[in-house]
Amino acid sequence: MSVRLDQVDRKILSELQEDASQSLDEIAKKVGSSKTPVWNRIRKLRDAGVIGAQTVRLDPEALGFDACFFVLIRTSAHEKEWQDKFLTAVRERPEVQEAHRLAGDIDYILKVRVENARAYDKFYQALISEVRVHNVTALLSMEEIKSTTALPL
Amino acid sequence: MSVRLDQVDRKILSELQEDASQSLDEIAKKVGSSKTPVWNRIRKLRDAGVIGAQTVRLDPEALGFDACFFVLIRTSAHEKEWQDKFLTAVRERPEVQEAHRLAGDIDYILKVRVENARAYDKFYQALISEVRVHNVTALLSMEEIKSTTALPL
DNA sequence: GCTGAAACTAAACACTT
DNA sequence: AAGTGTTTAGTTTCAGC
Numbered sequence: 328m329s330v331r332l333d334q335v336d337r338k339i340l341s342e343l344q345e346d347a348s349q350s351l352d353e354i355a356k357k358v359g360s361s362k363t364p365v366w367n368r369i370r371k372l373r374d375a376g377v378i379g380a381q382t383v384r385l386d387p388e389a390l391g392f393d394a395c396f397f398v399l400i401r402t403s404a405h406e407k408e409w410q411d412k413f414l415t416a417v418r419e420r421p422e423v424q425e426a427h428r429l430a431g432d433i434d435y436i437l438k439v440r441v442e443n444a445r446a447y448d449k450f451y452q453a454l455i456s457e458v459r460v461h462n463v464t465a466l467l468s469m470e471e472i473k474s475t476t477a478l479p480l
Numbered sequence: 481m482s483v484r485l486d487q488v489d490r491k492i493l494s495e496l497q498e499d500a501s502q503s504l505d506e507i508a509k510k511v512g513s514s515k516t517p518v519w520n521r522i523r524k525l526r527d528a529g530v531i532g533a534q535t536v537r538l539d540p541e542a543l544g545f546d547a548c549f550f551v552l553i554r555t556s557a558h559e560k561e562w563q564d565k566f567l568t569a570v571r572e573r574p575e576v577q578e579a580h581r582l583a584g585d586i587d588y589i590l591k592v593r594v595e596n597a598r599a600y601d602k603f604y605q606a607l608i609s610e611v612r613v614h615n616v617t618a619l620l621s622m623e624e625i626k627s628t629t630a631l632p633l
Numbered sequence: 634g635c636t637g638a639a640a641c642t643a644a645a646c647a648c649t650t
Numbered sequence: 651a652a653g654t655g656t657t658t659a660g661t662t663t664c665a666g667c
Contacts, residue, residue: 330542332543340536340538340543343535343536343538344535344536344538345533345535346533346534346535347500347534347535347536348534350659350660350661351660351661351662352659352660360635361635361636361637362636362637362660362661362662363634363635363636363637363662363663363664364634364635364636366661366662366663367634375542376539376542377538377539377542377543378536378537378538378539379536379537379538379539380498380499380536380537381499381500381501381534381535381536381537382496382497382498382499382500382534382535382536382537382629382630383493383496383497383500383531383532383533383534383535384531384532384533384534384535384629385493385497385530385531385532385631386529386530386531386532387631389483389528389529389530390485390493390530390631390633392631395580397550397580397582397589414625417625417626418625418626421630421632422632423626424626424627424628424629424630425591425624425626425627425628426624426625426626426627427548427550427621427622427623427624427625428621428622428623428625429550429619429620429621429622430619430620430621430622431619431620433619435625436550436619436621438578440631440632466582466583466584466586466589467582467583467584468580468581468582468583468589469580469581469582469583470580470581471578471579471580472567472570472571472579472580472581472588473570473571473576473577473578473579474577474578474579475577475578476535476537476577476629477535477574477577478538478540478543478545478593479574479575479593480543503642503643503644504643504644505643513652514652514653515643515644515653516646516651516652516653516654517651517652517653519644519645519646520651520652523645
């Protein structure tokens with residue numbers, strides 16, 4: 328499932344991740360090609376799974392999501408059963424925007440977006456009642472300096 | 481610039497953040513309305529800045545971005561001048577996908593997406609040569625359990 | 634594998650109720 | 651504030667080069 332990408336493919340991806348509402352004509356012009364070949368490349372990239380879902384970025388604060396926490400989790404339970412339960416829990420909870428299993432002494436990191444500190448506490452209480460964790464540190468974001476999903480192509 | 485949103489607005493936003501490639505007709509049907517009113521609402525939400533850029537999600541691994549680090553930064557320099565320099569640095573570096581200023585003893589957290597460990601080291605060396613930091617801890621992601629930008633509307 | 638055009642589909646906005 | 655209709659624009663496919 329390896330995909331060979333040339334410079335034109337990369338330029339197309341770069342344009343799409345910057346602004347996916349552009350028309351084929353616009354993209355074609357920017358990458359120095361024309362409609363049909365660009366369309367064929369996009370279709371190929373979509374089929375290969377390189378291009379995923381198309382989304383819009385929403386303003387969290389305008390929608391009342393004023394609190395963002397990074398949660399560092401240490402666990403003493405490293406069995407498969409515990410892990411499956413934990414994975415399911417974080418995947419199901421919509422306030423968890425990111426979850427990564429880490430190397431090193433911290434086992435997991437979560438990014439949690441909620442309305443306020445109270446809502447975070449509710450989330451936290453619900454989580455620890457579902458799965459046992461050894462140690463939890465919550466880092467509260469005071470300011471979002473940068474936030475993008477764009478890859479540095 | 482406050483925005484009052486009713487349930488229909490929220491449903492529209494929810495649909496858009498899930499799949500922005502849907503046609504107006506599809507969205508209208510799902511939210512129990514029709515084209516024109518939905519279009520007017522979307523336009524209003526865009527003008528208000530609630531709806532931001534339209535993007536595509538790209539598969540990091542398919543594009544050779546195999547390493548993801550969360551970087552915890554402590555600084556002893558809390559002057560405005562240092563901060564400006566730091567903010568500029570992280571905003572300019574495309575490998576930094578997220579940057580937050582934190583409350584507590586860790587001052588900043590970054591999410592850094594790079595090709596491999598070597599590329600991270602290059603980034604790290606470049607960063608500390610630009611701005612002085614007191615203490616840096618890099619957490620290496622072994623597995624992306626979940627990654628979304630969707631807000632839990 | 635590109636160009637250009639045809640056929641189709643949706644977006645945008647004015648006008649009507 | 652919602653529905654209808656028209657204009658314009660964009661997508662998708664395909665024939666010809």
